[in-house]
Amino acid sequence: MATPSSTLAGKRILLGISAGIAAYKSALIVRLLKQAGCEVRVVMTEGAQAFITPLTLQALSGEPVRTSLLDPEAEAGMGHIELARWADAILIAPATADLIARLVNGMADDLLTTLCLASEAPKLIAPAMNQAMWRHRATQRNIALLAEDGWQPIGPGAGDQACGDVGPGRMSEPEEIVTSLFDRLASSAMTAADTRNRHVVITAGPTREALDPVRYLSNHSSGKMGYALAAAAHAAGAKVTLISGPVSLATPSGVTRIDVTSALDMHTEAQRLAPTADLFIACAAVADYRAEHVAEHKMKKRGDSETLTLTLVKNPDIVAEVAALAAPKRPFVVGFAAETRDTQDYARDKLTRKGLDMIVANDVSQAGLGFGSDDNAAWLLWRTPEGVESDTQPPQPKSALAETVIQRAFDLLDTSSSMSLSPTPPGAS
Structure with missing residues (x-):
């Protein structure tokens, strides 16, 4: 020992x-x-x-x-x-x-x-x-x-x-x-002077993209990982604001929660709060697309037609827009990547393409891990002045993984603050 x-x-x-x-x-x-x-x-x-x-x-x-x-x-x-x-x-x-x-x-x-x-x-x-x-x-x-x-x-x-x-x-x-x-x-031990005055903004859960007053597009995110991150950040002494999509979870003690439904709702709150944050964690599973037109009334079956065509438009890229903010409004930015294959390759690409400081990637195709489960495993990837470093986290309770992510993010935030680490611009190779 x-x-x-x-x-x-x-x-x-x-x-x-x-x-x-x-x-x-x-x-x-x-x-x-x-x-x-x-x-x-x-x-x-x-x-x-x-x-x-x-x-x-x-x-x-x-x-x-x-x-x-x-x-x-x-x-x-x-x-x-x-x-x-x-x-x-x-x-x-x-x-x-x-x-x-x-x-x-x-x-x-x-x-x-x-x-x-x-x-x-x-x-x-x-x-x-x-x-x-x-x-x-x-x-x-x-x-x-x-x-x-x-x-x-x-x-x-x-x-x-x-x-x-x-x-x-x-x-x-x-x-x-x-x-x-x-x-x-x-x-x-990193409470008091280290985190007392820090503001952490976290997005969590799914978004729902309305098709009509009855139906919507969404995903399997339960919000458990984001809520665990909020609890861990609060336990570390930070002020925490949680922007939450529709979930059936209790708000962690000491955390301010803002409920949203759609990706546009979440985008609005993220843009409002990110400039006030020291650390921004994009853990929500935000829908990439939404319906171009939301029907005013419930859509009905169309005669004998066997198909229905929907036109979707791209939603704003919340985490990329936050990462693109200019100093001093730009917080330290952590993204998440939920993948079903080639997890590390996609994570590296997302880290660079979106100009993030750190990314947490997990393979949601693994049984018992990821969406809806109480456990998770992850690959952490972050940028330093010397290059890119990584760490593999084995399967564990999401609460334990959340503590590791928060600790790592705060450590990197301290380093970037003291060395004025500049983010890689989106699109850089």
Whole structure:
């Protein structure tokens, strides 16, 4: 495991432990955190105490272990609120299916869930359970919802399980968990001075291009990736405006949302807001064409005709127009490319042709990734003064990919601001 940065020494970590055989690994997590210079306080559920004793964790952490919400001594001074405010980060390892279900429903029926509800600190969770329980649709739905709420899942891994089954559900190893925690804390560190005054504008979801009062042209975009980006940008401390096409998603906490329907609507809002932005992310799946004429009334079948001819006209290229803005109105511009073949070739072409600073490309033909799914994989491509660099992101929750994209964009924005990196003009080779 890489040695954590010295800037992370002294971080206050609240470790939650729920009932699972993997609880024995939590002792090593405490040890690793202490070796890194963190302060550690442990909170155990009632069931966790059947697998590892509070005394063991007290000896390793050097702090009393909390096990009850109704501890008269601790709660004399509203101890659970004090503990929630104390934490720089909350890590739950292991997290059972039951605990995950209670967290996603906002329950506060024991000390650990109450602390999670009362704390605004970054939260990470390491699931551990039987492979069938992990694969169950309810658990997959719950972990996806937790990720949308800002939790960062770690793992689980796959392999032999205590029950004799083989498959996914093993808690990730302590070293991997601690590394993920350090990465999250390092990412969260760029709040305050780095992002407090930054404005991020993001487009998300599909557009609908009317044919008549009943019908329209659209696509399969659910908006999940764009909304995850908005949540990640807000978590990084930025002011976020989300220009959203028609989706059935809740607005991320702290994000200003502007609803639009058509590509022309989205174009109008993007042109209005882009000059106020430091970072513009075009994640929406904007229709390339719209009907030349929208019928005033519902179109009817025309006798015995087997065909219907529609004349379509090109919609404005929103991201290219934003990228073509002149300084100082031009933000740092990130585009998306959803492809079904030759993903990297098309992404390189789009990066150059549209004058973007960075592009996130994904193959939406892969099962379980892209449109409508909770996971995504991507190829990140960006320009630097030295040329073009890239990075491959494997399949992962969209919330995790969003954090990577936002971190990368902010890092590049810092570099371009300090070095006055000029964009490649559209059409340049």
